[in-house]
Amino acid sequence: MNFDINVSKCVGAGVCAIAAPEIFDQNEDDGIVVVLNAHPPAEQESKLRDAAVRCPAAVITLSQQ
């Protein structure tokens, strides 16, 4: 499963990095999302879904490809 992110909406909460630390990190200062793996393996799909749904700014959009 792939995903898109809209960085301009990111509020730096770090919710994604807590939910899916293999896929997301934050930068040191303002906490804006940093993508560690744009093509996560299938076994991380539930973590990716969790990150997308918990993000308080709806930055992460899942796509099926």
Add this chain to the structure above:
Amino acid sequence: MSRISHPTPRTVIVGASAAGVSAAEALRTRGYDGDIVLVGAENHEPYDRPPLSKQALHDPVSVGALTLRPPNHLQNLGIDLRRGVAAVHLDSRHRKVLLEDGTDLEFERLIIATGVNAKHLPADNNISGVHTLRTVDDALHLQAALSAASRLVVIGGGFLGTEIAAAAIQRGVEVVLATKAPTLLENALGSEVGQQLTSLHQKQGIRLRTGNDALVQSLRTNGHRVTGVHFASGGTENADLVVVAIGSEPAVDWLRASSLTLSDGVVCAADCSAGDGIYAVGDVARWHNPLFDLSMRIEHRTNAVDQALHVADRILAGDRLPYTTVPYFWSDQYKVKLQAHGYLRDHDEVQILQGSIEEGKVIAIYRKGGRLTGVLGAGAAKAVRQWRAHIESRTTWAQALEVAQSNS
């Protein structure tokens, strides 16, 4: 009770903001195959609230830009969204919710997500130029009013009041900010951080009234139009715009005749259940958070979703696992983005570990009893998130100070 009376199991969710929408979506996407009815009092597509006191006050925004989900997303999930209709009564014995249009909604499960309403001053109704901010309609009105305003008095020095004051002065409006505490945000963050934030606002040109000088006696009006605020200590501030940001109260009037326990919110057990098959989530829910061993009601955006997902999972799993969470919030104060994890209110001690608000980089930790209970930061998001892990693992204050020592 008569849980099997309805042919298809039905979950009714009252409140269609972040918590209600997340609960509905999670139920469906995680396997619930009963009916889901999502009831919202506002006439808009479900939208997001944190931007209302931030971007939405700077530029005119469309409601469409704030929606929580793409158009038809909920309908495509088979969620029956009823917009623009408030719930007016819960009949817990017969397991139904009465809506203001006369509809009776029977339910097997009920999730209460009605949030909070802004508190008003006594007798500020029907005076033009006096605003509160809770809904997107409020934000659109306030945004427009700021375009025409020359002098604003904000009553209330919490997060909402300070964010509104910041937006207004950046738009060229003269601002007086009145807070009953000695400093801004003192109740939430403590006096030292509060003092630093107060300086930040003063440097931007905000004029402050604090303590007894901030107690409002009455509004001065000309006809139905506000022209100023009389303060109890004697002074009057001229104003063509007044914003009342003195807090909020749980939206529970529709539950007063029900069997649920109400006490500053819907009182829930640790799993967020408030009755048999009845749950509350988001700003309206008061529950016992085992991680802090405290009764909490959290008005934060991330909690709305986390709590909703927790309840959806309890309904699907049929268990009563407690909801354990480290609260999180952020606030934009000019260029400074504050981020906090944990429970900072009612703390016993604050230690600023490094930096200051003025430098735009600060980390402060909070103690309650013998434990580390909170961390506040700006410009240090990742370090702050590491402190969150220490809060989650119930680190003692002594251990926290050792960690701080070894980090420095």
